[in-house]
Amino acid sequence: MDKPWTVSHGPIIATEFDVQKAEAISVLLIRPIDILPSKPGDQIRPFALGLFNDIRALVKPDVGATALRRAVGSFVHSKRYYFASGQPDSMRHDINGKPVEPLSIADRLVAQRRFLNLKRNNDENSASGIESAPSPAPPSKTEQIRTALLRRDTQT
Template sequence: MQGKELMDKSRTVSQTPIAATEFDVQKAAAISVLLVRPIGILPDKPGDQIRPFALGLFNDIRALAKPDVKATALRRAVGSFVHSKRYYFASAQSDSMRHDIDGKPVEPLSTEDRLVAQRRLLSLKRNNDEHSVPRVEPPTAAAPSKTEQIRAALLKRNRQT
């Protein structure tokens, strides 16, 4: 089992902070438009560091929601960000820290939380691999037409006589 963990670790651990992509920034912007003010934990531009959220941070974020924003919409937007491959990758790092709403580190991620992030990241990678390789079905012979079936039966009967 230890070999498997080391193999998995090599695919889930980076030596540098995990940088946000344009897609991560779009997800962060989807959260920001639902809030009365920007929050420092979200990336503003590609290349900004993705930072794992402190435990219970959603409650702080929800307190900043615009009056007309439903909690479900906010939860979905935040969920889209925190259940992404790059967020899991950032959380899986051996030196991962949780951050407050302003983006300041508050505590290291527990070993258990890092392992969960690694497993989810590997699961996402496997799912992406399965969906990215197109399945090629072997060609199947077309069913013979009624005419071909009659012809084959007559030829078979003629050979037997």
């Protein structure tokens, strides 16, 4: 794909799944942020560059940066987020949901490629009858230690 899309699909609206991803971010913060969709039908808005730092400043004291990064990553690496970012009229938004600048052509092309790759993968999985099961969560530190200790016991 060398040319950016020229026809806009208008605002890309959030589904229930998008809202669940947004809520996963919101529960980690001391206050809600307006850029995230709060209900199905709300618009998905591409983040301004560097917005993660603004979001990180609002994280609850007991929440680690890794948990926040994973939650935000799940939202911004989704098919609908890429679709919203790839639109010809797509704008980046600040933490309050206000548009601040248009996405560059290069950023739109990257979003379009990623959207099409995710779409193709979903289509291939649907055609082959493969259910796209969520990947298992990585083992906790406790589980890793337990596994290492059990391995050591069976080797002696």
